[in-house]
Amino acid sequence: MLTRRSFLLASATGASVALTGACTPGARIEPRAGTDQVEFPMRAAESEVDLGGLAVRTWTYTGTVPATEVRLRRGHTLRAPVANTLPQETTVHWHGLAIPNAMDGVPVLTGPAIATGGEFTYEFAVPDAGTYYLHSHVGTQLDRGMYGPLIIEDPEDGADYDEELVVVLDDWIDGTGTDPDQVFKKLQADGMAPMAPGGPGVSPTTPLGADGGDVTYPYYLINGRTITDPQVVDYRAGQRIRLRIINAGADTAFRVGVPGVALRVTHTDGFPVVPQQTDSVILGMGERADAVVELRSSAPVIAAAYGKDGYAQLNMRVGGASSTVDAAAFVAELRRQAPLNTATLAPDPAVALPARPVDTSVDLALQGPVAPYAWPINGKLYDPPRDGIPLKAGSRVRMRYLNQTSMYHPMHLHGQTFQVVGGPRKDTVLVPPKQAVEVDFDTDNPGRWIVHCHNDYHLNAGMATFIEY
Ligand SMILES: [Cu+2]
Missing domain, CATH: 2.60.40.420 (Cupredoxins -  blue copper proteins)
Structure with a gap:
């Protein structure tokens, strides 16, 4: 067989x-x-x-x-x-x-x-x-x-697509005259630049607000390649490609799209959703989305850094022909679009958490930056194994992320996956500036599990806590 x-x-x-x-x-x-x-x-x-x-x-x-x-x-x-x-x-x-x-x-x-x-x-x-x-x-x-x-x-994968393409996004600075440890030391030494007043707030086309991140990167990568020499993958016209998009960046959210081709988003963070068509999707650090595209001609996958200059690219080539797409023009178009936030998708009923009353609510106030460079949760910096949040095994927990800062934070929970209230099953969710996001999960995997911002510099600056049961 x-x-x-x-x-x-x-x-x-x-x-x-x-x-x-x-x-x-x-x-x-x-x-x-x-x-x-x-x-x-x-x-x-x-x-x-x-x-x-x-x-x-x-x-x-x-x-x-x-x-x-x-x-x-x-x-x-x-x-x-x-x-x-x-x-x-x-x-x-x-x-x-x-x-x-x-x-x-x-x-x-x-x-x-x-x-x-x-x-x-x-x-x-x-x-x-x-x-x-x-x-x-x-x-x-x-x-x-x-x-x-x-x-x-x-075992049931493959019913609605012909090929798979893993698309790993990254922001890159290491080995370009500095390294991430030096970047972090510099953030601590310089403190945060004061927020520019009057920048665009959260809107459909700027869903994460004005502040794109704390680090300026010289390069963005897809599958370890810069835009100078991107990866090229060959297909035939009419093939349906399942893109498995992973944001492995440390300080960059990406707007992802394929010029002239609709994305049919089928999964986020591993879990199936009710499929949703979109022109582009936004992914915070640690988030993933699977999307099926049907190719009629050559087209790139473009990932534009949110709130920053620069983008990453991969070329899907049909019939050996080069794409005629103007990548820079498409990046500008991506920045004008209202991208799909995967947290707004509906779960596939097969993976929705069963309905039950919430036993315990936990509020996590996301705060900072505190001079010189610290990002607390509920007034505290991560200090394991102290200050854990005790929970009872076998309970339904509602966690509320209350973002009191002017920057977005992709919040990631280890050990169990959650369901965004009114949204899909996920493990990492974008919390836009000055907004709240609620998630539910069941304590069904005992241990001490970190909850943290997936901005790697915020994590290093204390933006984490943990649950234990
Ligand atoms: Cu953060």
């Missing part, structure tokens, strides 16, 4: 999908034949990487940016021995997966980090299908090259 997997491999050798470029992340890991276990060894190491006309020294898990794609099927077991050769301790966090606490990769809360010269083996069964990613949860390592896609297939 031909599985979808072997079909994809067969069609790839039939050249319907040709990956070009020397540094594509397409060398994917498969389960060992006859087993359900995927072995994925990683070596955290300083690496020389070509980002498409830009050679940098950075830190990686597999010698590439992004890390080699991990792809397995729901219920499979992932076994990942990680050796750390970096001059700092490190971990791997499996973003979005509700797995045992000791495998979550958050220092202090879930276990010790992997020391320099040390090793640790992560091993767990993957509970839910969908588009996920892995990244370091130590310091500013996420803003180096320490991230990669983690794709979990459902």
